[in-house]
Amino acid sequence: MNTQEVADKLVQLCREGKNVEAINELYADNIVSHEPKGTPMELTEGKNAVLDKTNQWYAMVEEYHGGSISDPIVSGNFFSCAMDMDVTYKGMGRSEMNEIAVYEVKDGKIVSERFHYDVPMA
Template sequence: MNTEAIAKRLVELCREGKYEEAQRELYAEDAESIEPEGLPPGALGNVKGLAAIYEKGRQFGAMLEAVHGGSVSDPVVAANWFSIALAMDVTMKGRGRMNMSEIGVYRVRDGKIVREQFFYDVG
């Protein structure tokens, strides 16, 4: 798959809430996931490797009490890179209901996502 096809497939699966399926299908074994600097202690940070990305997703899911809604934008593609905007209306365990939004930037190499990096306000 080329970058545009991968981007469209990621958006499709994310809109269906199939995040781990998207990772299994579209990510390289050595992919890395990068979060913003300045995260509080105990936050989910940077990881490398598909198994660690799966675990990061599971840990995030375990922090959720309820998902009330969300959205995923259409991708913007440039050569081997693409970005999407993601938003979630969630209730976090012990923290209440909140709206979360971020930009995800992805790098594709050899037909697989090799890097995801998220941009959002910390704090």
């Protein structure tokens, strides 16, 4: 798959709520995932670790109220999407999150993801 095809497939699967399937199908084994500086999962390396991070996030969610992902913007080996979600976290209350995700594709697989969002102050 080329970058556009990977981007379209990721968006499709995310819109269907199949985020784990997206990781299994589209991510390279050596994926590198970056969250904002100072967050607990600032750097995650490897597909299994990214799956673990995703499952940990799901375990923290008490209720999912809604969300969206934009159509991808593709340039060369990169694409980005805006992602918004509204969730209630266990013991932490309801929170809305808005982020920009930037992905890099090589040989038909996502090799890097970087999430940009405001980190709530404690």
